[in-house]
Amino acid sequence: MEKKIAVYICTGCGIGDALDMEKLTEVVNEEGSAAICKTHGNLCGQEGLELIKKDMADEGVNTIVVAACSPRVLYDVFDFENCIVDRVNLREQVVWSHKPGDEDTQMMAEDYVRMGLAKANAMELPEPFKPEQEFSRDILVVGGGLTGMTAALEAAKAGASVVLVEKEPELGGFQKKVKQIATFPYKDLQDNPLDELIKAVTENEKIKVYTGAQVEKTVGGPGVFQVTIRQNGSSAEHAIGAIVMAAGWVPYDPEKLDDRLGFGASPNVITNTMFEDNYTGAKVTRPSDGKEVNNVAFLQCAGQRDPEHLPYCSTVCCVTALKQALQIKGQNPDANVFVVYKEMRTLGQAEDLYRKAQETGIIFIRSQDPEVKAEGDKLAVETLDEVLGESVLLEDLDMVVLATGMVPATAFGPDVAQEEKEAEGEEKKEEEELEVPLDVIRRSNILNLDYRQGPEPPALKYDFPDSHFICFPYETRRTGIYAAGCVRRPMGIASVKEDAAGAVMKAIQCIELTSRGAAVHPRAGDLTYPEFEMKRCTQCKRCTVECPFGAINEDEEANPLPQPTRCRRCGVCMGACPERIISFKNYSVPIIGDMIKSIEVPEEDEEKPRILVLACENDAYPALDMAGINRMTYNAWIRVIPLRCLGSMNLVWIADTLSRGIDGVLLLGCQHGDDYQCHFIKGSELADIRLSKVSETLDRLALESERVRFETVSIIDYPKLPALLDEFAATIDEIGPNPFKGW
Amino acid sequence: MSTKVNPNLMRELEEFGLKDANKCFHCGNCTAICPLSTEENPFPRKLVKYAQLGLEEKILQSAEPWLCYYCGDCSDRCPRGADPGETMMVMRRFLTSKYDWTGFARRFYTSETFEIIAVAIVGILVGLALWIFHADNPNMEHAALNSVWPAPAIEIGDLIMAAILTFFLLSNTWRCVKFVMGDLLKKVPLEIYATEAKELIIHFITQKRFGECTDRMQWIVHLLIMTGYSTAFLLVAVFLAGGIELVGLAWEPIRFQRDVIYPFFHPMRIFGYYATFAILYGTTYALIGRIKKSKAPYKSTHGTDWMFLILLQLTTLTGIFIHFCRLLDWAMATYVIYVIHLMFAIPMLVLEVPFSKWAHLAYRPVVIYLTRVKEKYYEMQKGTA
Ligand code: SF4
Ligand code: SF4
């Protein structure tokens, strides 16, 4: 496509007052690549847009630079079909955050316009990815418990065809054996309506159910999954669009509990799930002799919220204990029922059930470490009542029920990373490379993905296959695979239903976007995707290892086999590739390189240092905008380039920057580590690791290491940004000018 | 040593009027809000927990129920509607019955029928006795009570009644002391007991702890009833005896209940009027409050509470009638009302004072006193250690 570039500079929102528009237009004209340069008082208004459209129609303009407000606003307004558009942020990051009419402010605006032009010159119009295989819109639900069945029905209701795979011979999962449930509105116990659900699922024509079956293999990616299901020795193949993973949970193994909880010391010490197994709706009896129970103690948090066992709260066992205690009280109102708890976690309206339990006379004792005393058939619990500060004794108990917790089905099986380490043996250790810590991926035999990084979605914490609890609910770190229900996090019935519906909605979204060649969350709608110039690939495996979403497979010769429908367009592979062969149509190593090169570097004696800021587009860049919106001012030596993710930062940019005489580089990314904020999970961490290798470059150029710095910024940190930028500028000023200036 | 949990105690306490204690989820708001709770003696949450866990021994040793004056602040602030103030009240009933060795108090508290019948029987006995033992030739011209029931006879009756009452009350109070002090009883040196005795008297007279509560009206009402009652009690039990000619203790100017009509400003009359006004005002306020359930302490009313107020009010009202009948010199009316008056007053004194709500008149100051004694003792221990 022959480019015809036009630059439109808006003079509204204070831009025209703060900057010398004539000089700015001159910059465009001098630079020479743009055929048209116009200013307008209100570019986003009807008239402004007409102006652009008219040039497109009459003059054949097909590449536009809009120098106006932040690209984060009005993106839907400055959207022209079949036209390359780049936005130059003159408003939030220039005139709203710097002194009006100032020389430095003017220079800043001019540089940004040059950078915009450089980008417009280098980028291309994206062409959406169209897979070769036939596209499927069917949804696979793995797990036929309450979550899975709810998900299947929700998907069917939304018009999708569903394949439901359950490993047990019957549908129902854990809930199958549960007689009564305690759920919204928590006024009373309810009969479990599960059988109706099973019926609805089995009778639904859009749902194909496999029971006693397993997913043997999952190949491909969203829209083009090929799933092999094994049932009774035979296999079936299905083309699948997206997957809901509802594999559920298993109870924590009570054998592992501390001895003081008494499991195994008496048959009358049981767990909450054993209670469910035994409860038939008839009388609750003592396991040892079948006598009706009269005195029962429930011990909460058995091996839960305990770093030695399950460090987390399973959230349902408090309500379950209330339910079971009420069941005992229901059969015998004179029964003595005790609940020994750390904290009663009855969230939301579940508090009503707690009230009800109290009113029936169930006795609650707050205590951290109850001890079960079993001697012969005598059973007692001794515990320090925290409220009284006194030790109390519950005697003559018929039964003790331990509240054990939920372990996700993904927590079992060997960890792939460990396996690899063992296989590699000693030799690898010597290298002592600064490696990205590998994800925990267990062979839990749920999806059996044919992915290079491992057969299941990676775990985030405690073996739950989550990606980011708050920002991206339902999302695993594998595109098109959505976790729901207790495999995602421990939850009760009410949340499970919501979860099932939510995950299905994400699956449908994914199918829809993928069918248009667009990315899913967090770059939803992005039509670009990474393209590999395979001729120059050295099979170094950096991209296949570092891709946070496992989107790239490998052939036998270690050639990367990208699967674009699995890709989230973060650009981490692009940052990782030492050969720089991975690029997007509008985002590549050369494009950013050109932008850096277009920055004018004043001579040393002008005493105007330059600082390049590479800012994560998701948090740091919006934070800079926020600073501008709040009219906070900061140093005008900086030039900001937004990155899709800091993980897409290629070290060559740092080398380029410094060898051009720019005095410092500041990387602004999200927090990483345990409480990471990175939208692409490991991007900022990878950037930080890569940066640790930059010292070689700096040494080679004989530059001070303080010239390059990494800072974590979240969007709410914007009030601190100006100080941070000013301080870095001061440091750079102190170090003195980059000796490469003018080379 | 761990204390054994006994869930059955809650059921027992229910008989004493416990209703909502099982709703408590131990937040401690009540203890935080209670104006009288202290670090050394925190309540009422502790007592609510004792009730829930059935720690009877702990309850028996507790002084806290008597430190509470039932202002109701805690019940107002309880987020669970567990009515901790009422639990404290129940504790007082429970303790009263535990202190009482005769078992009467327990029957009173746990059976309204028993209470009514007991009061009725004593009342009828009193009526019969007055009917039988009256003088042969009463003065029907003028209202002269001593002509019907000669002063010495009344005095003897009064003495007998006072003896019974004192015996039960003192023996029960002694048990209270033993429960509250436990092992400490003998360990604490006598001088501490002696120096703290002052507190006992001050508290009794001023009810000053109650004054620390936020609702001053409760304190005023309580003070009125208490002082009114005490005044009347003194008039009857002491000054009536002031005329005890039998043992030569007569002191003419302050005889109570003689056929002489004192001048208006005579102290006996002033005291009498004060007692009448105070009791009448206090009980009427409390009765109306309880009927309307106007504030937390009046929300749940036990049978004994009604009995207490009703007997007190009837005694006072009949007392007023006697007074007027005498002033009007209506002989027959005076005598009849006098009989009725005693039929209310005597059961109230012999039954309510040692066995029911009135007993707190003794227990509360004594326990406050003992609490002080204990505190002083511990301070001393700390000092020497
Ligand atoms: S729900 Fe209750 S018992 Fe279960 S882990 Fe949480 S706090 Fe403990
Ligand atoms: S690293 Fe990011 S851009 Fe590259 S393949 Fe993976 S998901 Fe796509």
Ligand code: SF4
């Ligand atoms: S305020 Fe109510 S719930 Fe809280 S501790 Fe007191 S009685 Fe219990």
Ligand code: SF4
């Ligand atoms: S009624 Fe008043 S004095 Fe008694 S415990 Fe409650 S707040 Fe304290």
